[in-house]
Amino acid sequence: MKVSKETAACHRAALLAAAGRLFRERGFDNVGIAEIAAAAGLTHGAFYTHFESKDALCAEAVEAITRAAAEGLKAAPGLHAYVEAYLSPLHVFARGDGCPFAALCGDAVRQSPAIKASVARGVDRFIDALAEAVEDDGRSPSGRRAEAIQTLATLIGGMMLARTASDEQRHEILEALKASLL
Amino acid sequence: MKVSKETAACHRAALLAAAGRLFRERGFDNVGIAEIAAAAGLTHGAFYTHFESKDALCAEAVEAITRAAAEGLKAAPGLHAYVEAYLSPLHVFARGDGCPFAALCGDAVRQSPAIKASVARGVDRFIDALAEAVEDDGRSPSGRRAEAIQTLATLIGGMMLARTASDEQRHEILEALKASLL
DNA sequence: TGTACATCAGTGAACGCGCGTTCACTGATGTAC
DNA sequence: TGTACATCAGTGAACGCGCGTTCACTGATGTAC
Numbered sequence: 001m002k003v004s005k006e007t008a009a010c011h012r013a014a015l016l017a018a019a020g021r022l023f024r025e026r027g028f029d030n031v032g033i034a035e036i037a038a039a040a041g042l043t044h045g046a047f048y049t050h051f052e053s054k055d056a057l058c059a060e061a062v063e064a065i066t067r068a069a070a071e072g073l074k075a076a077p078g079l080h081a082y083v084e085a086y087l088s089p090l091h092v093f094a095r096g097d098g099c100p101f102a103a104l105c106g107d108a109v110r111q112s113p114a115i116k117a118s119v120a121r122g123v124d125r126f127i128d129a130l131a132e133a134v135e136d137d138g139r140s141p142s143g144r145r146a147e148a149i150q151t152l153a154t155l156i157g158g159m160m161l162a163r164t165a166s167d168e169q170r171h172e173i174l175e176a177l178k179a180s181l182l
Numbered sequence: 183m184k185v186s187k188e189t190a191a192c193h194r195a196a197l198l199a200a201a202g203r204l205f206r207e208r209g210f211d212n213v214g215i216a217e218i219a220a221a222a223g224l225t226h227g228a229f230y231t232h233f234e235s236k237d238a239l240c241a242e243a244v245e246a247i248t249r250a251a252a253e254g255l256k257a258a259p260g261l262h263a264y265v266e267a268y269l270s271p272l273h274v275f276a277r278g279d280g281c282p283f284a285a286l287c288g289d290a291v292r293q294s295p296a297i298k299a300s301v302a303r304g305v306d307r308f309i310d311a312l313a314e315a316v317e318d319d320g321r322s323p324s325g326r327r328a329e330a331i332q333t334l335a336t337l338i339g340g341m342m343l344a345r346t347a348s349d350e351q352r353h354e355i356l357e358a359l360k361a362s363l364l
Numbered sequence: 365t366g367t368a369c370a371t372c373a374g375t376g377a378a379c380g381c382g383c384g385t386t387c388a389c390t391g392a393t394g395t396a397c
Numbered sequence: 398t399g400t401a402c403a404t405c406a407g408t409g410a411a412c413g414c415g416c417g418t419t420c421a422c423t424g425a426t427g428t429a430c
Contacts, residue, residue, distance in 0.1 A: 001390060001391040001392050001393090001405095001406070001407060001408080002390090002391065002392045002393050002394090002404070002405050002406050002407075003392070003393080003405090003406050003407070004392085004393065004394090004406095005393085005394090005406095007406085008405090008406060008407095011406080011407090026292055027288075027289070027292055029211055029212065030211065030292060032382075032383060032384080033383080033384060033385085034382090034383085034384090042406095042407070042408095043407070043408055043409065044384085044385090044408095044409090045385095045386085045387085045406095045407065045408055045409065045410095046406065046407045046408075047384095047385095048384095048385075048386080049405080049406055049407070050406090053384080053385085054384065054385090095291070101343075103288075104288075105288060105342040105343065105345075105346050106209075106285075106286075106287060106288015106289060106342055107209070107288060107289075108346045109277070109342070109345045109346055110208055110209055110212060116346055117348070119346045120346055120347050120348045120351060123343060123346065123347060123351065124351065145354075145358070146357075146358035146361060146362070147362075149340075149343075149354070149355055149358040149359065150336065150358060150359060150362040152339070152343065153335075153336045153339035153340035153343055153355070153359055154332065154335045154336045154339055155339065156339040156342065156343070157334070157335035157336055157337065157338040157339025157340065157342070158331075158335035158339065160287040160288055160291070160338065160339070160342075161283075161287065161305060161331075161334065161335055161338070163287075163291045164287050164290045164291055164298055164301045164302055164305065165302050165305060166299070166302045169302060169305065169306065172327075172331070173331055173335070175328075176327070176328035176331040176332060177331065177332060177335055179328060180328070180329075180332040183372095183373070183374060183375080183423060183424040183425050183426090184371070184372050184373050184374075184423090184424065184425045184426050184427090185372090185373050185374070185425070185426080186373095186425085186426065186427090187426085187427090189373085190372090190373060190374095193373080193374090214415075214416060214417080215416080215417060215418085216415090216416085216417090224373095224374070224375090225374070225375055225376065226375095226376090226417085226418090227373095227374065227375055227376065227377095227418095227419085227420085228373065228374045228375075229417095229418095230417095230418075230419080231372080231373055231374070232373090235417080235418085236416095236417065236418090
């Protein structure tokens, strides 16, 4: 049955939100259209009135969650606090709500060009945001960008290590990285 | 038909080698038993005379390639040279023969406990090897281990970023990280 | 050393399952009069 | 404002496909005599 335009717009937003969460929790290939639709209160058939394909949804969901990640960084009370929260056990376990890069970079390599490009744009935006947050001790813009890249690599590499690590390892990894970045 | 014990042992080794390469190239879930068996010159049915399940193969393949990675580091002419080679465009594209952590950490989070444990053991061995390779300026063992963790996080995070990045981004990322680690 | 036979690595058809996608259909929405 | 009807978001059955795994069978191996 038909549904009002506002309701349809809500459904689309719900699909994107569910996809953003589920993809981060389990990766692109381990979440089905039916599950995403169900999480948004729909059946799988309705999905195709909102998105052309799963691939199109993936690209759009990546766009959304990477934009949110950059906004989250800009809204943080400072790089120090951001890094502290990033390298917390909470973030290790809250995958569905966490950093899209730590959750999906490994997957993205093997996805379609559209998805890879979406992730690459997100990475670029996030590096920009990090470069602005880095302390300005009179360094050149390119120097700050280089430091931003190093911080990002350490954060996402560290998060992935912490997520596969055993309980004892996890603590050691998070503490070592906090000490080196703060 | 039956086959001599040596031949069977070769087949098993070939299955492990093919799995190690294919898993790194495309991830655990995107490579089928039939493809691995075919790469080893067998049909899929024969696979089950060598391994109990795909999961068992994954765990054993991870064990093999992470051991090889640690040995490769120990055999390197120095940490400097190792990092230089790690952060090279060659490594970005040679996934099947490259670092198992950069290739599989993202996947491993979602795999069975056996696979996760296998990766975690590999990470531990690799950190040990890195801690030995780190320069000894009179630091404590735990200080060297912390530096090893930071180096590993930066390397695998950087490799994953470089692998999803666009052509221009890739160069910038690799150069920034080499500058920070060397 | 030669023969007879049990073993078992390998084959390929078949299974159940979940996936992405399609499509005929339904019925509330919202527009045209 | 009220009515008639075209639109189209949503439903659920169905599709083809590839997957991991099983299993009856084959025939070379390697052992027992």
